[in-house]
Amino acid sequence: MGILEVKNVNKRFGGLQALSDVNLSVAENTVHAIIGPNGAGKSTLLNVLVGKLLPDTGSVMFDGQSVLGRKPYEINQMGISRVFQTPEIFGDLTVLENMMIPIFAKRDGAFRMHAIESVRNERAVVQQAEDMLESLNLADARHDHSASMSRGNKRRLEIGMCLAQEPRLLLLDEPTAGMARADTNNTIDLLKQIKDERDITIAIIEHDMHVVFSLAERITVLAQGTPLVEDTPDKIKGHPKVREAYLGETAAA
């Protein structure tokens, strides 16, 4: 029984069957990649997992509890954090403040009115945020506005913010899309480090096969809203169905 169990999920947008009978099981403390050509339904599936979309039928269980019908912030509080394709960070806030917010969210829950005490006096939170930035090599930038950082550092910060919440499942949506090779490799190294140091399950959606084969322990191939195959990276590499799904896309393009 995996930490994340997706059963018979269907989602239709008008005439388009975005997801049809998706079954997926992500085992605890593994890195599970979901790959597939454009329009395969990867993003739709991700949006179902985080509560942004409600599927038409099916069930999604996280650690034995259903996530369906819960709001995104409630699902996050259950222990699922999401990294976006374009880094979603608090651009107007400093890097340190960015890092403090998830720590507050972890400590205080979805809402707490602490309007009089000063942020400076929350020494434990500040310390934890500083340590986290140190481990991400972002400590030097801590008083900069996060919007001024490079794409690669924004990505590091976003991943760090998710980790600061100590999630049990980390979802990554094409974390290296649009990145230079060097930044991509940095991100791969960071994710490897996270996988080695923490008890965490990682589900990653990715186009870049270099990233996928560097990280994944299991791979699910999605095409036209249905999982084609699920296997280890070695088996997936030479699988005829996978080649077909990808080559078919290339031929059509």
Place this chain on the structure above:
Amino acid sequence: MLGLTRKDAILLAIVTVVALLAPFILNPFPTNSGFAQFNAGYPDLMQRFAIFGIFAIGFNILFGLTGYLSFGHAAFLGVGSYAGIWMMKLLTANIIPGIAASIVVAGLFALIVGFISLRRSGIYFAILTLAFAQMSYALAYSVLTPITGGETGLQLKLNDPRVLDGALAPGERAHANLFGLDMTSSIEMHFGAWQFTFNTGYYIAALVLVLAFYLSIRIFRSPFGMMLRAIKSNNTRMTYTGLNARPYALAAFVISGMYAGLAGGLMVAMDTQVGPERMFWTASGEVVLMTILGGAGTLIGPVLGAGLIKYMENIISKINSGILHEWFYWMPDGLEDFVITLVYPFVGKGWHLTLGIVFMLVVIFLPGGLVEGGQRLRRLAQGKRAKKSATQTNPAE
């Protein structure tokens, strides 16, 4: 000091000193000089500086921090005023219960309006708040006349119950007071050609302004304030960080509604009357202008913006063609008339035109408002004084 950083404490100290010395600072010109009309140190205007400063500080907690643009904040000011005057009519002409009621009633009203309006964001939120404010105005003007006095509004009357106050002596009027201290009482001081007025009402309003400013600094620097800025910066990340943005925004809305109520209560405490025009949409728009003009999201900006707009409203609007002729009498006749024709549309009743131009210039060239202007000047001065190192300035002021 007081739980503030050195920088914030200095800012608070400056505001306090300026507020206390305002009767001097705002009256720089001798009473009989030609410039006396630019003096703003008379009680009525100084009270308005303080009251609208409070209103704008509160509005900034919502708009400056969360980015939610309310176009109906005058409704809370008006509701606060009505609550205040009813307390003064029914209970006592002492201003304390009146102001307390203003804050509480405006806060409750803000809770209802905010709960509904915050279901939408952006332009739809602005329209919802505007609709609420215009409904309040229309209700106060017509249907609710028994409570609001309709078009004529409410004043303190001789036959008000005022159950806590003793009977008035024949011919005596009820005065708004703080434990006997009459709001309208003033001490005048003559100093050479200058005259300074120290008014009780102003000093009470100024004291409340300093307290309101202090509270706003604490809110800005708190984790709550940080969450509000997070809403403005990236609502998506907020949600996917496990935070429920709605109650945070609602709390900010209610707090700023209570500030508006406080301002409304103080208004009643000063002039003991209220009318529905206080809730008209132009009044809501004015506080938006004040906040943006001074610098939304900055601590001191809204106070500066409120001061500038109230100054222009009261001083520039008093300049008439007679005064213009006095100014330009030294010019040749034809030129004098020409210059006056040019300037006239911008003064007197045309002061809105001047305000509009100032507002446009600020928004285009100083998007951060007057505060940004000040920062640029300071950087310029620093750059000239010492060009050796590029010092970093902290934008949060």
